[in-house]
Amino acid sequence: MxxxxxxxxxxxxxxxxxxxxxxxxxxxxxxxxxxxxxxxxxxxxxxxxxxxxxxxxxxxxxxxxxxxxxxxxxxxxxxxxxxxxxxxxxxxxxxxxxxxxxxxxxxxxxxxxxxxxxxxxxxxxxxxxxxxxxxxxxxxxxxxxxxxxIPEGVPSEVAAPLMCGGATLYSPLKQLEAGPGKRIGIVGIGGLGHFGLLFAKALGADPVAISHSHGKEEDAKKMGAVQFIATADEGYEKKSRRTLDGIVCTINDEKALEESLPKFATLLKPGGKIILVGLPERPLEGFKITPLVMNNVFIGGSAIAGSKEIPEMLKLVDKVALKAxxxxxxxxxxxxxxxxxxxxxxxxxxxxxxxxxxxxx
CATH class of the missing domain: 3.90.180.10 (Medium-chain alcohol dehydrogenases, catalytic domain)
Incomplete structure:
Protein backbone atom coordinates (compact mmCIF):
# COMPACT_ATOMS: atom_id res chain seq x y z
CA MET A 1 0.00 0.00 0.00
CA ILE A 150 -0.05 -13.60 17.37
CA PRO A 151 -1.03 -17.30 17.31
CA GLU A 152 -4.67 -17.84 16.46
CA GLY A 153 -5.40 -19.49 19.80
CA VAL A 154 -4.19 -16.55 21.91
CA PRO A 155 -6.92 -13.93 22.55
CA SER A 156 -5.91 -10.34 21.90
CA GLU A 157 -6.68 -9.28 25.48
CA VAL A 158 -4.23 -11.93 26.69
CA ALA A 159 -1.62 -11.21 24.03
CA ALA A 160 -1.44 -7.46 24.73
CA PRO A 161 0.07 -7.58 28.27
CA LEU A 162 2.35 -10.41 27.19
CA MET A 163 4.19 -8.07 24.82
CA CYS A 164 5.98 -6.29 27.67
CA GLY A 165 4.82 -7.60 31.05
CA GLY A 166 4.85 -11.25 30.03
CA ALA A 167 8.06 -10.99 28.01
CA THR A 168 9.81 -9.17 30.86
CA LEU A 169 9.22 -12.20 33.10
CA TYR A 170 9.64 -14.91 30.49
CA SER A 171 13.19 -13.84 29.65
CA PRO A 172 14.68 -14.03 33.19
CA LEU A 173 12.89 -17.31 33.83
CA LYS A 174 14.61 -18.73 30.77
CA GLN A 175 17.91 -17.30 32.04
CA LEU A 176 17.33 -19.12 35.35
CA GLU A 177 16.59 -22.29 33.37
CA ALA A 178 13.23 -22.58 35.11
CA GLY A 179 11.87 -26.06 34.59
CA PRO A 180 11.18 -29.37 36.33
CA GLY A 181 13.07 -29.71 39.59
CA LYS A 182 13.60 -25.95 39.97
CA ARG A 183 12.01 -23.90 42.73
CA ILE A 184 11.72 -20.29 41.59
CA GLY A 185 10.74 -17.34 43.75
CA ILE A 186 8.72 -14.47 42.29
CA VAL A 187 8.90 -11.28 44.34
CA GLY A 188 5.96 -8.90 43.98
CA ILE A 189 2.59 -10.32 42.94
CA GLY A 190 1.39 -7.56 40.65
CA GLY A 191 1.10 -7.14 36.92
CA LEU A 192 4.62 -8.46 36.32
CA GLY A 193 4.78 -10.94 39.19
CA HIS A 194 1.58 -12.72 38.24
CA PHE A 195 3.17 -13.48 34.87
CA GLY A 196 6.17 -14.86 36.73
CA LEU A 197 4.01 -17.39 38.56
CA LEU A 198 2.08 -18.34 35.43
CA PHE A 199 5.20 -18.78 33.29
CA ALA A 200 7.25 -20.59 35.94
CA LYS A 201 4.40 -23.08 36.24
CA ALA A 202 4.04 -23.40 32.46
CA LEU A 203 7.78 -24.10 32.17
CA GLY A 204 7.49 -26.94 34.69
CA ALA A 205 9.10 -25.24 37.69
CA ASP A 206 7.66 -24.88 41.19
CA PRO A 207 6.75 -21.19 41.64
CA VAL A 208 7.06 -19.60 45.08
CA ALA A 209 5.19 -16.33 45.59
CA ILE A 210 6.92 -13.69 47.72
CA SER A 211 4.82 -10.71 48.76
CA HIS A 212 4.69 -8.21 51.61
CA SER A 213 1.47 -9.52 53.15
CA HIS A 214 -0.85 -12.48 52.82
CA GLY A 215 -3.43 -10.40 50.93
CA LYS A 216 -2.75 -12.03 47.56
CA GLU A 217 -2.03 -15.54 48.81
CA GLU A 218 -5.22 -17.09 47.51
CA ASP A 219 -4.73 -15.55 44.06
CA ALA A 220 -1.08 -16.61 43.96
CA LYS A 221 -1.97 -20.23 44.63
CA LYS A 222 -4.58 -20.13 41.87
CA MET A 223 -1.79 -18.92 39.57
CA GLY A 224 0.28 -21.99 40.45
CA ALA A 225 2.32 -21.01 43.50
CA VAL A 226 3.32 -24.04 45.58
CA GLN A 227 4.33 -21.82 48.50
CA PHE A 228 3.60 -18.28 49.67
CA ILE A 229 6.14 -16.24 51.62
CA ALA A 230 5.01 -13.01 53.30
CA THR A 231 7.96 -10.74 54.05
CA ALA A 232 5.99 -9.07 56.84
CA ASP A 233 6.18 -12.37 58.78
CA GLU A 234 9.02 -12.20 61.26
CA GLY A 235 11.87 -14.58 60.49
CA TYR A 236 10.61 -15.61 57.05
CA GLU A 237 14.15 -15.59 55.67
CA LYS A 238 15.27 -18.13 58.26
CA LYS A 239 12.27 -20.39 57.88
CA SER A 240 12.76 -20.66 54.10
CA ARG A 241 16.58 -20.42 54.07
CA ARG A 242 18.28 -21.99 51.04
CA THR A 243 15.10 -23.38 49.50
CA LEU A 244 15.09 -21.55 46.17
CA ASP A 245 17.12 -22.08 42.99
CA GLY A 246 16.46 -18.59 41.64
CA ILE A 247 14.47 -15.43 42.23
CA VAL A 248 12.92 -12.90 39.85
CA CYS A 249 12.24 -9.63 41.67
CA THR A 250 9.64 -7.32 40.15
CA ILE A 251 9.39 -4.61 42.83
CA ASN A 252 10.76 -1.15 42.14
CA ASP A 253 10.37 0.55 45.51
CA GLU A 254 13.83 1.71 46.60
CA LYS A 255 13.28 1.31 50.34
CA ALA A 256 11.78 -2.15 49.99
CA LEU A 257 14.68 -3.29 47.82
CA GLU A 258 17.29 -1.90 50.22
CA GLU A 259 15.71 -3.71 53.16
CA SER A 260 14.77 -6.96 51.47
CA LEU A 261 17.46 -7.89 48.94
CA PRO A 262 19.93 -9.10 51.62
CA LYS A 263 17.17 -11.28 53.08
CA PHE A 264 16.20 -12.60 49.65
CA ALA A 265 19.81 -13.68 49.22
CA THR A 266 19.45 -16.05 52.18
CA LEU A 267 16.47 -17.75 50.52
CA LEU A 268 18.70 -18.98 47.68
CA LYS A 269 20.82 -22.06 47.53
CA PRO A 270 24.53 -21.28 47.09
CA GLY A 271 25.14 -20.30 43.48
CA GLY A 272 21.61 -18.99 43.08
CA LYS A 273 20.71 -15.82 41.21
CA ILE A 274 18.43 -12.88 41.89
CA ILE A 275 17.33 -11.20 38.66
CA LEU A 276 15.85 -7.71 38.99
CA VAL A 277 13.31 -6.55 36.44
CA GLY A 278 11.80 -3.62 38.35
CA LEU A 279 13.53 -0.30 37.74
CA PRO A 280 13.47 2.17 40.67
CA GLU A 281 13.31 5.88 39.96
CA ARG A 282 16.15 6.55 42.46
CA PRO A 283 19.45 4.77 43.27
CA LEU A 284 19.62 2.26 46.11
CA GLU A 285 21.53 3.33 49.19
CA GLY A 286 23.02 1.34 52.06
CA PHE A 287 22.75 -2.02 50.33
CA LYS A 288 24.52 -4.79 52.28
CA ILE A 289 26.54 -7.21 50.15
CA THR A 290 27.67 -9.55 52.95
CA PRO A 291 24.76 -12.00 52.43
CA LEU A 292 25.65 -12.20 48.73
CA VAL A 293 29.26 -13.05 49.46
CA MET A 294 28.64 -15.49 52.29
CA ASN A 295 25.94 -17.39 50.41
CA ASN A 296 27.58 -17.32 46.95
CA VAL A 297 24.55 -15.46 45.52
CA PHE A 298 24.58 -13.46 42.30
CA ILE A 299 22.44 -10.43 41.63
CA GLY A 300 21.78 -8.85 38.25
CA GLY A 301 19.11 -7.49 35.98
CA SER A 302 17.13 -8.29 32.86
CA ALA A 303 15.37 -6.00 30.41
CA ILE A 304 12.67 -6.98 27.96
CA ALA A 305 12.75 -10.01 25.66
CA GLY A 306 14.16 -10.04 22.13
CA SER A 307 12.98 -11.30 18.77
CA LYS A 308 13.74 -14.96 19.50
CA GLU A 309 12.16 -15.16 22.94
CA ILE A 310 8.90 -13.34 22.16
CA PRO A 311 7.68 -15.81 19.49
CA GLU A 312 8.82 -18.66 21.74
CA MET A 313 6.81 -17.19 24.60
CA LEU A 314 3.71 -16.78 22.42
CA LYS A 315 4.01 -20.37 21.25
CA LEU A 316 4.12 -21.58 24.86
CA VAL A 317 1.10 -19.45 25.79
CA ASP A 318 -0.82 -21.00 22.89
CA LYS A 319 0.29 -24.52 23.80
CA VAL A 320 -0.72 -24.39 27.47
CA ALA A 321 -3.66 -21.97 26.98
CA LEU A 322 -2.12 -19.62 29.54
CA LYS A 323 -4.56 -16.94 30.64
CA ALA A 324 -3.34 -13.62 31.93
Missing amino acids: SGTDYKFFGWIAKDKNAIGNMTWGEYQPKTWTEDDVDIKITHCGICASDLHTLRSGWGATDYPAVVGHEIVGTVVRVGKNVKSLKAGDRVGVGAQSGSCLNCEYCHQGKEPYCNGGQIGTYNGRWKDNSKSYGGYADYARVPAHFAFA WVVLRPMEDANKAVVDMEDGKARYRYVLVNQKNGGKL
Whole structure:
Protein backbone atom coordinates (compact mmCIF):
# COMPACT_ATOMS: atom_id res chain seq x y z
CA MET A 1 0.00 0.00 0.00
CA SER A 2 1.35 3.40 -0.87
CA GLY A 3 -0.97 5.66 1.11
CA THR A 4 -3.35 5.81 4.04
CA ASP A 5 -6.91 6.94 4.61
CA TYR A 6 -6.48 7.26 8.38
CA LYS A 7 -4.84 9.63 10.81
CA PHE A 8 -2.94 9.03 14.02
CA PHE A 9 -4.90 9.98 17.12
CA GLY A 10 -4.08 9.01 20.69
CA TRP A 11 -3.97 9.99 24.34
CA ILE A 12 -1.28 12.69 24.49
CA ALA A 13 0.76 13.44 27.60
CA LYS A 14 1.85 17.08 27.61
CA ASP A 15 3.80 17.36 30.88
CA LYS A 16 4.82 15.51 34.06
CA ASN A 17 1.28 15.89 35.46
CA ALA A 18 -0.11 13.68 32.69
CA ILE A 19 -1.34 10.80 34.88
CA GLY A 20 -5.10 11.28 34.69
CA ASN A 21 -4.68 14.36 32.49
CA MET A 22 -3.89 13.06 29.00
CA THR A 23 -5.75 14.66 26.12
CA TRP A 24 -7.03 12.96 22.97
CA GLY A 25 -5.52 14.44 19.84
CA GLU A 26 -3.71 13.97 16.55
CA TYR A 27 0.06 13.51 16.28
CA GLN A 28 2.64 12.86 13.57
CA PRO A 29 4.00 9.28 13.70
CA LYS A 30 7.53 8.27 12.82
CA THR A 31 8.57 8.92 9.23
CA TRP A 32 7.39 6.02 7.05
CA THR A 33 9.99 3.66 5.65
CA GLU A 34 9.53 0.57 3.51
CA ASP A 35 10.61 -1.56 6.48
CA ASP A 36 7.57 -0.46 8.50
CA VAL A 37 4.03 -1.58 9.13
CA ASP A 38 1.03 0.41 10.31
CA ILE A 39 -1.18 -1.32 12.85
CA LYS A 40 -4.84 -0.66 13.59
CA ILE A 41 -4.87 -1.00 17.38
CA THR A 42 -7.56 -3.06 19.09
CA HIS A 43 -5.87 -3.60 22.49
CA CYS A 44 -3.11 -2.03 24.55
CA GLY A 45 -2.01 -3.12 28.00
CA ILE A 46 -1.16 -0.62 30.72
CA CYS A 47 2.37 -1.09 32.06
CA ALA A 48 4.07 0.51 35.06
CA SER A 49 6.58 1.89 32.55
CA ASP A 50 3.76 4.03 31.20
CA LEU A 51 3.31 5.66 34.59
CA HIS A 52 7.04 6.26 35.07
CA THR A 53 7.16 7.91 31.64
CA LEU A 54 3.99 9.96 32.08
CA ARG A 55 5.42 11.61 35.21
CA SER A 56 9.07 11.80 34.01
CA GLY A 57 10.06 9.38 36.76
CA TRP A 58 12.98 7.89 34.85
CA GLY A 59 14.24 11.25 33.65
CA ALA A 60 12.70 13.98 31.55
CA THR A 61 10.11 12.61 29.13
CA ASP A 62 10.19 13.94 25.57
CA TYR A 63 6.73 15.52 25.63
CA PRO A 64 4.33 15.42 23.91
CA ALA A 65 4.19 11.65 24.31
CA VAL A 66 1.75 8.82 23.72
CA VAL A 67 2.55 5.86 25.96
CA GLY A 68 1.59 2.19 25.69
CA HIS A 69 3.90 -0.62 24.60
CA GLU A 70 1.70 -3.68 24.92
CA ILE A 71 0.04 -3.27 21.55
CA VAL A 72 -2.13 -5.73 19.63
CA GLY A 73 -3.92 -4.98 16.39
CA THR A 74 -4.23 -5.66 12.70
CA VAL A 75 -1.68 -4.75 10.04
CA VAL A 76 -3.19 -2.25 7.59
CA ARG A 77 -0.12 -1.03 5.69
CA VAL A 78 3.03 -2.95 4.77
CA GLY A 79 6.36 -1.61 3.54
CA LYS A 80 7.80 -2.95 0.30
CA ASN A 81 10.77 -4.51 2.12
CA VAL A 82 8.60 -6.44 4.58
CA LYS A 83 8.39 -10.18 3.89
CA SER A 84 7.32 -11.49 7.31
CA LEU A 85 3.88 -9.84 7.52
CA LYS A 86 0.95 -8.94 5.30
CA ALA A 87 -2.11 -6.73 5.60
CA GLY A 88 -4.70 -8.36 7.82
CA ASP A 89 -2.24 -10.15 10.09
CA ARG A 90 -2.84 -9.83 13.84
CA VAL A 91 0.37 -8.72 15.52
CA GLY A 92 1.76 -7.56 18.82
CA VAL A 93 4.39 -4.95 19.62
CA GLY A 94 6.32 -4.68 22.88
CA ALA A 95 8.51 -2.10 24.55
CA GLN A 96 11.19 -1.96 21.83
CA SER A 97 10.73 -0.84 18.24
CA GLY A 98 14.27 -0.13 17.07
CA SER A 99 17.90 -1.25 17.24
CA CYS A 100 20.85 -1.36 14.83
CA LEU A 101 19.99 -4.95 13.74
CA ASN A 102 23.66 -5.39 12.78
CA CYS A 103 25.64 -5.94 16.00
CA GLU A 104 26.37 -9.33 17.54
CA TYR A 105 23.52 -9.03 20.05
CA CYS A 106 20.95 -8.10 17.43
CA HIS A 107 22.08 -11.07 15.33
CA GLN A 108 21.50 -13.28 18.37
CA GLY A 109 17.94 -11.98 18.80
CA LYS A 110 18.98 -9.99 21.87
CA GLU A 111 17.97 -6.59 20.50
CA PRO A 112 17.31 -5.09 23.97
CA TYR A 113 21.09 -5.22 24.52
CA CYS A 114 22.05 -3.75 21.14
CA ASN A 115 25.48 -2.11 21.09
CA GLY A 116 23.85 0.99 19.63
CA GLY A 117 21.08 1.09 22.19
CA GLN A 118 17.38 0.51 21.71
CA ILE A 119 14.60 2.78 20.53
CA GLY A 120 11.50 2.49 22.66
CA THR A 121 8.06 1.98 21.20
CA TYR A 122 7.29 5.35 22.76
CA ASN A 123 9.40 8.28 24.01
CA GLY A 124 12.15 7.49 21.50
CA ARG A 125 13.75 9.28 18.58
CA TRP A 126 14.58 7.82 15.18
CA LYS A 127 17.62 8.71 13.08
CA ASP A 128 15.68 11.43 11.26
CA ASN A 129 14.63 12.81 14.68
CA SER A 130 11.00 11.80 14.26
CA LYS A 131 9.43 10.47 17.45
CA SER A 132 8.11 7.07 18.50
CA TYR A 133 4.55 7.00 19.83
CA GLY A 134 2.80 4.21 21.68
CA GLY A 135 -0.47 2.32 21.82
CA TYR A 136 -2.96 4.45 23.75
CA ALA A 137 -4.10 5.30 20.27
CA ASP A 138 -5.93 4.26 17.12
CA TYR A 139 -2.86 3.32 15.05
CA ALA A 140 0.82 2.51 15.55
CA ARG A 141 3.72 2.66 13.10
CA VAL A 142 6.73 0.41 13.81
CA PRO A 143 9.44 -1.47 11.92
CA ALA A 144 8.10 -4.90 11.00
CA HIS A 145 11.06 -6.58 12.72
CA PHE A 146 9.49 -5.65 16.06
CA ALA A 147 5.91 -6.68 15.22
CA PHE A 148 5.17 -10.33 16.06
CA ALA A 149 2.41 -12.52 14.68
CA ILE A 150 -0.05 -13.60 17.37
CA PRO A 151 -1.03 -17.30 17.31
CA GLU A 152 -4.67 -17.84 16.46
CA GLY A 153 -5.40 -19.49 19.80
CA VAL A 154 -4.19 -16.55 21.91
CA PRO A 155 -6.92 -13.93 22.55
CA SER A 156 -5.91 -10.34 21.90
CA GLU A 157 -6.68 -9.28 25.48
CA VAL A 158 -4.23 -11.93 26.69
CA ALA A 159 -1.62 -11.21 24.03
CA ALA A 160 -1.44 -7.46 24.73
CA PRO A 161 0.07 -7.58 28.27
CA LEU A 162 2.35 -10.41 27.19
CA MET A 163 4.19 -8.07 24.82
CA CYS A 164 5.98 -6.29 27.67
CA GLY A 165 4.82 -7.60 31.05
CA GLY A 166 4.85 -11.25 30.03
CA ALA A 167 8.06 -10.99 28.01
CA THR A 168 9.81 -9.17 30.86
CA LEU A 169 9.22 -12.20 33.10
CA TYR A 170 9.64 -14.91 30.49
CA SER A 171 13.19 -13.84 29.65
CA PRO A 172 14.68 -14.03 33.19
CA LEU A 173 12.89 -17.31 33.83
CA LYS A 174 14.61 -18.73 30.77
CA GLN A 175 17.91 -17.30 32.04
CA LEU A 176 17.33 -19.12 35.35
CA GLU A 177 16.59 -22.29 33.37
CA ALA A 178 13.23 -22.58 35.11
CA GLY A 179 11.87 -26.06 34.59
CA PRO A 180 11.18 -29.37 36.33
CA GLY A 181 13.07 -29.71 39.59
CA LYS A 182 13.60 -25.95 39.97
CA ARG A 183 12.01 -23.90 42.73
CA ILE A 184 11.72 -20.29 41.59
CA GLY A 185 10.74 -17.34 43.75
CA ILE A 186 8.72 -14.47 42.29
CA VAL A 187 8.90 -11.28 44.34
CA GLY A 188 5.96 -8.90 43.98
CA ILE A 189 2.59 -10.32 42.94
CA GLY A 190 1.39 -7.56 40.65
CA GLY A 191 1.10 -7.14 36.92
CA LEU A 192 4.62 -8.46 36.32
CA GLY A 193 4.78 -10.94 39.19
CA HIS A 194 1.58 -12.72 38.24
CA PHE A 195 3.17 -13.48 34.87
CA GLY A 196 6.17 -14.86 36.73
CA LEU A 197 4.01 -17.39 38.56
CA LEU A 198 2.08 -18.34 35.43
CA PHE A 199 5.20 -18.78 33.29
CA ALA A 200 7.25 -20.59 35.94
CA LYS A 201 4.40 -23.08 36.24
CA ALA A 202 4.04 -23.40 32.46
CA LEU A 203 7.78 -24.10 32.17
CA GLY A 204 7.49 -26.94 34.69
CA ALA A 205 9.10 -25.24 37.69
CA ASP A 206 7.66 -24.88 41.19
CA PRO A 207 6.75 -21.19 41.64
CA VAL A 208 7.06 -19.60 45.08
CA ALA A 209 5.19 -16.33 45.59
CA ILE A 210 6.92 -13.69 47.72
CA SER A 211 4.82 -10.71 48.76
CA HIS A 212 4.69 -8.21 51.61
CA SER A 213 1.47 -9.52 53.15
CA HIS A 214 -0.85 -12.48 52.82
CA GLY A 215 -3.43 -10.40 50.93
CA LYS A 216 -2.75 -12.03 47.56
CA GLU A 217 -2.03 -15.54 48.81
CA GLU A 218 -5.22 -17.09 47.51
CA ASP A 219 -4.73 -15.55 44.06
CA ALA A 220 -1.08 -16.61 43.96
CA LYS A 221 -1.97 -20.23 44.63
CA LYS A 222 -4.58 -20.13 41.87
CA MET A 223 -1.79 -18.92 39.57
CA GLY A 224 0.28 -21.99 40.45
CA ALA A 225 2.32 -21.01 43.50
CA VAL A 226 3.32 -24.04 45.58
CA GLN A 227 4.33 -21.82 48.50
CA PHE A 228 3.60 -18.28 49.67
CA ILE A 229 6.14 -16.24 51.62
CA ALA A 230 5.01 -13.01 53.30
CA THR A 231 7.96 -10.74 54.05
CA ALA A 232 5.99 -9.07 56.84
CA ASP A 233 6.18 -12.37 58.78
CA GLU A 234 9.02 -12.20 61.26
CA GLY A 235 11.87 -14.58 60.49
CA TYR A 236 10.61 -15.61 57.05
CA GLU A 237 14.15 -15.59 55.67
CA LYS A 238 15.27 -18.13 58.26
CA LYS A 239 12.27 -20.39 57.88
CA SER A 240 12.76 -20.66 54.10
CA ARG A 241 16.58 -20.42 54.07
CA ARG A 242 18.28 -21.99 51.04
CA THR A 243 15.10 -23.38 49.50
CA LEU A 244 15.09 -21.55 46.17
CA ASP A 245 17.12 -22.08 42.99
CA GLY A 246 16.46 -18.59 41.64
CA ILE A 247 14.47 -15.43 42.23
CA VAL A 248 12.92 -12.90 39.85
CA CYS A 249 12.24 -9.63 41.67
CA THR A 250 9.64 -7.32 40.15
CA ILE A 251 9.39 -4.61 42.83
CA ASN A 252 10.76 -1.15 42.14
CA ASP A 253 10.37 0.55 45.51
CA GLU A 254 13.83 1.71 46.60
CA LYS A 255 13.28 1.31 50.34
CA ALA A 256 11.78 -2.15 49.99
CA LEU A 257 14.68 -3.29 47.82
CA GLU A 258 17.29 -1.90 50.22
CA GLU A 259 15.71 -3.71 53.16
CA SER A 260 14.77 -6.96 51.47
CA LEU A 261 17.46 -7.89 48.94
CA PRO A 262 19.93 -9.10 51.62
CA LYS A 263 17.17 -11.28 53.08
CA PHE A 264 16.20 -12.60 49.65
CA ALA A 265 19.81 -13.68 49.22
CA THR A 266 19.45 -16.05 52.18
CA LEU A 267 16.47 -17.75 50.52
CA LEU A 268 18.70 -18.98 47.68
CA LYS A 269 20.82 -22.06 47.53
CA PRO A 270 24.53 -21.28 47.09
CA GLY A 271 25.14 -20.30 43.48
CA GLY A 272 21.61 -18.99 43.08
CA LYS A 273 20.71 -15.82 41.21
CA ILE A 274 18.43 -12.88 41.89
CA ILE A 275 17.33 -11.20 38.66
CA LEU A 276 15.85 -7.71 38.99
CA VAL A 277 13.31 -6.55 36.44
CA GLY A 278 11.80 -3.62 38.35
CA LEU A 279 13.53 -0.30 37.74
CA PRO A 280 13.47 2.17 40.67
CA GLU A 281 13.31 5.88 39.96
CA ARG A 282 16.15 6.55 42.46
CA PRO A 283 19.45 4.77 43.27
CA LEU A 284 19.62 2.26 46.11
CA GLU A 285 21.53 3.33 49.19
CA GLY A 286 23.02 1.34 52.06
CA PHE A 287 22.75 -2.02 50.33
CA LYS A 288 24.52 -4.79 52.28
CA ILE A 289 26.54 -7.21 50.15
CA THR A 290 27.67 -9.55 52.95
CA PRO A 291 24.76 -12.00 52.43
CA LEU A 292 25.65 -12.20 48.73
CA VAL A 293 29.26 -13.05 49.46
CA MET A 294 28.64 -15.49 52.29
CA ASN A 295 25.94 -17.39 50.41
CA ASN A 296 27.58 -17.32 46.95
CA VAL A 297 24.55 -15.46 45.52
CA PHE A 298 24.58 -13.46 42.30
CA ILE A 299 22.44 -10.43 41.63
CA GLY A 300 21.78 -8.85 38.25
CA GLY A 301 19.11 -7.49 35.98
CA SER A 302 17.13 -8.29 32.86
CA ALA A 303 15.37 -6.00 30.41
CA ILE A 304 12.67 -6.98 27.96
CA ALA A 305 12.75 -10.01 25.66
CA GLY A 306 14.16 -10.04 22.13
CA SER A 307 12.98 -11.30 18.77
CA LYS A 308 13.74 -14.96 19.50
CA GLU A 309 12.16 -15.16 22.94
CA ILE A 310 8.90 -13.34 22.16
CA PRO A 311 7.68 -15.81 19.49
CA GLU A 312 8.82 -18.66 21.74
CA MET A 313 6.81 -17.19 24.60
CA LEU A 314 3.71 -16.78 22.42
CA LYS A 315 4.01 -20.37 21.25
CA LEU A 316 4.12 -21.58 24.86
CA VAL A 317 1.10 -19.45 25.79
CA ASP A 318 -0.82 -21.00 22.89
CA LYS A 319 0.29 -24.52 23.80
CA VAL A 320 -0.72 -24.39 27.47
CA ALA A 321 -3.66 -21.97 26.98
CA LEU A 322 -2.12 -19.62 29.54
CA LYS A 323 -4.56 -16.94 30.64
CA ALA A 324 -3.34 -13.62 31.93
CA TRP A 325 -5.45 -12.10 34.71
CA VAL A 326 -6.69 -8.99 32.94
CA VAL A 327 -9.34 -6.34 33.45
CA LEU A 328 -10.61 -4.74 30.24
CA ARG A 329 -11.10 -0.98 30.13
CA PRO A 330 -12.41 1.12 27.21
CA MET A 331 -9.75 3.15 25.40
CA GLU A 332 -11.89 6.19 26.22
CA ASP A 333 -11.30 5.39 29.91
CA ALA A 334 -7.52 5.68 29.69
CA ASN A 335 -7.17 8.57 32.11
CA LYS A 336 -9.16 6.84 34.85
CA ALA A 337 -7.41 3.54 34.13
CA VAL A 338 -3.89 4.93 34.64
CA VAL A 339 -4.99 6.57 37.90
CA ASP A 340 -6.40 3.24 39.08
CA MET A 341 -3.15 1.55 38.01
CA GLU A 342 -1.17 4.11 40.01
CA ASP A 343 -3.38 3.38 43.02
CA GLY A 344 -2.62 -0.35 42.79
CA LYS A 345 -6.16 -1.42 41.90
CA ALA A 346 -5.29 -3.60 38.88
CA ARG A 347 -5.86 -7.34 39.38
CA TYR A 348 -3.57 -7.90 37.68
CA ARG A 349 -3.23 -6.12 34.35
CA TYR A 350 -5.40 -3.46 32.77
CA VAL A 351 -5.92 -3.69 29.01
CA LEU A 352 -7.36 -0.79 27.05
CA VAL A 353 -9.82 -1.89 24.36
CA ASN A 354 -10.29 0.19 21.23
CA GLN A 355 -13.89 -0.66 20.43
CA LYS A 356 -14.15 1.49 17.31
CA ASN A 357 -11.31 -0.58 15.84
CA GLY A 358 -13.04 -3.86 16.57
CA GLY A 359 -11.87 -4.59 20.11
CA LYS A 360 -14.42 -6.35 22.31
CA LEU A 361 -15.03 -5.61 25.99
